[in-house]
Amino acid sequence: MLDASFYEKTDEIIEQHTREECSLIPIIQDIQAEYRYLPPELLNYVAREIGITEAKAYSVASFYENFSFEPKGKYVIKVCDGTACHVRKSIPILDRLYNDLKLSKEKATTDDMLFTLETVSCLGACGLAPVLTVNDKVYPGMTPEAATELIKKLRGEADAEN
Amino acid sequence: MGYMTIDGIEVEFTDESNVLSVIRKADIDIPTLCYHSELSVYGACRLCTVENDRGKTFASCSERPRDGMVIYTNTPRLMKYRKMILELLLSAHCRDCTTCIKSGECHLQELAHRMGVTSIGYENKKTQYPIDMSSPAIVRDPNKCILCGDCVRMCDNVQHVNAIDFAYRGTEALVTPAFDKTIAETDCVNCGQCRAVCPTGAISINTNIEVIWEALADKNVKVIAQIAPAVRVAVGDAFGLARGENVMGKIVNVMHRMGFDEVYDTAYGADLTVMEESKELLERLTSGEKLPLFTSCCPAWVSYCESHYPELVDHISTCRSPMQMFGAVMQEYYKEPKKNGGKQILSVAVMPCTAKKAEILRGESKTDGKQDVDYVLTTTELITMIKKTGIRFENLDIESSDMPFGIGSGAGIIFGNTGGVTEAVLRRLTDGHNRSDMDRIRHSGVRGEEGIKELTFPYKDREIRAAVVSGLGNADELIKRIKSGEAEYDFVEVMACHRGCVMGGGQPVQAGPRTRAARAKGLYDTDINTQIKKSNENPLTVTLYNTLLKGKEHKLLHRNME
Numbered sequence: 135m136l137d138a139s140f141y142e143k144t145d146e147i148i149e150q151h152t153r154e155e156c157s158l159i160p161i162i163q164d165i166q167a168e169y170r171y172l173p174p175e176l177l178n179y180v181a182r183e184i185g186i187t188e189a190k191a192y193s194v195a196s197f198y199e200n201f202s203f204e205p206k207g208k209y210v211i212k213v214c215d216g217t218a219c220h221v222r223k224s225i226p227i228l229d230r231l232y233n234d235l236k237l238s239k240e241k242a243t244t245d246d247m248l249f250t251l252e253t254v255s256c257l258g259a260c261g262l263a264p265v266l267t268v269n270d271k272v273y274p275g276m277t278p279e280a281a282t283e284l285i286k287k288l289r290g291e292a293d294a295e296n
Numbered sequence: 297m298g299y300m301t302i303d304g305i306e307v308e309f310t311d312e313s314n315v316l317s318v319i320r321k322a323d324i325d326i327p328t329l330c331y332h333s334e335l336s337v338y339g340a341c342r343l344c345t346v347e348n349d350r351g352k353t354f355a356s357c358s359e360r361p362r363d364g365m366v367i368y369t370n371t372p373r374l375m376k377y378r379k380m381i382l383e384l385l386l387s388a389h390c391r392d393c394t395t396c397i398k399s400g401e402c403h404l405q406e407l408a409h410r411m412g413v414t415s416i417g418y419e420n421k422k423t424q425y426p427i428d429m430s431s432p433a434i435v436r437d438p439n440k441c442i443l444c445g446d447c448v449r450m451c452d453n454v455q456h457v458n459a460i461d462f463a464y465r466g467t468e469a470l471v472t473p474a475f476d477k478t479i480a481e482t483d484c485v486n487c488g489q490c491r492a493v494c495p496t497g498a499i500s501i502n503t504n505i506e507v508i509w510e511a512l513a514d515k516n517v518k519v520i521a522q523i524a525p526a527v528r529v530a531v532g533d534a535f536g537l538a539r540g541e542n543v544m545g546k547i548v549n550v551m552h553r554m555g556f557d558e559v560y561d562t563a564y565g566a567d568l569t570v571m572e573e574s575k576e577l578l579e580r581l582t583s584g585e586k587l588p589l590f591t592s593c594c595p596a597w598v599s600y601c602e603s604h605y606p607e608l609v610d611h612i613s614t615c616r617s618p619m620q621m622f623g624a625v626m627q628e629y630y631k632e633p634k635k636n637g638g639k640q641i642l643s644v645a646v647m648p649c650t651a652k653k654a655e656i657l658r659g660e661s662k663t664d665g666k667q668d669v670d671y672v673l674t675t676t677e678l679i680t681m682i683k684k685t686g687i688r689f690e691n692l693d694i695e696s697s698d699m700p701f702g703i704g705s706g707a708g709i710i711f712g713n714t715g716g717v718t719e720a721v722l723r724r725l726t727d728g729h730n731r732s733d734m735d736r737i738r739h740s741g742v743r744g745e746e747g748i749k750e751l752t753f754p755y756k757d758r759e760i761r762a763a764v765v766s767g768l769g770n771a772d773e774l775i776k777r778i779k780s781g782e783a784e785y786d787f788v789e790v791m792a793c794h795r796g797c798v799m800g801g802g803q804p805v806q807a808g809p810r811t812r813a814a815r816a817k818g819l820y821d822t823d824i825n826t827q828i829k830k831s832n833e834n835p836l837t838v839t840l841y842n843t844l845l846k847g848k849e850h851k852l853l854h855r856n857m858e
Binding site: 174178187188189190191192193196197203 | 452457458459460461462463464465473474475482483
């Protein structure tokens, strides 16, 4: 069960849109922006509020890779594995990150909820290949070594904040 | 309006909305897996692709007919495409045809055979999913799903339930309830219409066949069956008889031979329903409370109302459904050792309906804590059982159903059609019983295939305003109109399946317009051939009210709402 504050926030978000079927995507995008993931309870809540069925809402939310029903880490790392990045050796970068963060294809988020590692099919920055993003910041021309350094730096930042 | 040339033959078209319908009108059975005239056009399976005189190919389901069109439906190129489409569909499909429940009436299997698919050169690499057996009515096997979306559109567009929908995408796409819940955890009303349109074995009936065979073989069990009206007009065509033909006499015979001890007629239960429901309507008309009165015969509708319009549940008649009334009366009757012969009683109902399988499990379907109907067999399951015996059904002599519950009035028989309940109630409320009285009711607007029918009928010094709906989406529309004050009724008959029980979710599938019409006619013809037209004139009803039912009307005939 989610805390009541989640529903209050969701009400607030719904108010910024119209209570119609077509508002589903913008509403759940805002929820995800707020919590870095889409809590399943909130998807059902939104569906009821805007008058669509749970199955329909799930159909839409599960279609897009962008929506996640699992909580994500503080830093979401997206390694591009589009054609350009792939031929410029994105996989060794990915493997290094899996190794450093002790993650795998099945386990995308670290236990301390600091990092989530994903691949994307193209970031549209092929000239900068191989590329990755952390949250919305782009890191061009990556190497496995630079990736290890980056993780260290982000860990340091997070520690400093706490 | 216009003419088009199909395979060199000139064909006239009128109001057909797509080329596909014109092709079928020309008696060419062009293959489809995702097209149903009832549902929105989806254009996913591409099997109905045709070629025009310039060599352009397009899906005929989503193309409007135009005057002067020249198309070909069976060029070598098209035949190659169709075969390839089926091979690709089968590449990700379970291939255990011999053990599949849908074998023999599977549309995918039939088309693969027709298109000459003899081998599939691809390995099935699709993730295998668990089979969902959670619902008492239907079984969902995602491994046999071809993603045609027929069930999704049926559940959403036609029934307004939307318990299942597409989820995920690409090779991971799946038809499933939200968050991979089981069917039982959703708002599914068990109507089985998804199963009726599913072209494969992905959605099938949760069968009770084996346990019935065991009971039939057990000398210590007395197996009592009741046959619903709509069943008798949907069995014959499976054995080469005319579709829509009433084969009740043969069903009774074959069931006796299979070992059923008594075979009764649910039309008699329907007569009891008419008696009680008419009484209830008159009471509510007098008090002016809880109007409109909604019928309670259809369990899928009752479930739908409970989940979507809980505030209207009080408006639903407190009557049990005909099956449940019958079940309760029968249990009471067989309580006497003289009647049950010291044997255990097993009450089986043969129904056109999957929702009935869920209905018997409800708390209100029990008397003194005991289930009144032990098992429901759908028409489809009965046909499967008959086929297993090898008895040549088509050659069987007819037998009459057993007494004392073997006589149903014509009013009870027509319950299987949409409007049947209303027509039966109106007959009950009419004093006369000659042909002109019956014709007046018949032509009041109760009959016909339309999803929503409205009629007014004079009763004493007032008029009864009635609506007849079939299909839950239509019911939803009507309720919205009632709630907005746009429409006002005294009596509303609701059947969850469009056209009523004859098109129920447990009936044999692949029933097109001709079969539908024949089934409806079969029931109306039976009514014509029945001397007793009105439920209150059924001698069995009169006797029962004076004997077994005395003082127990409420307990046995109304829903026990604890």
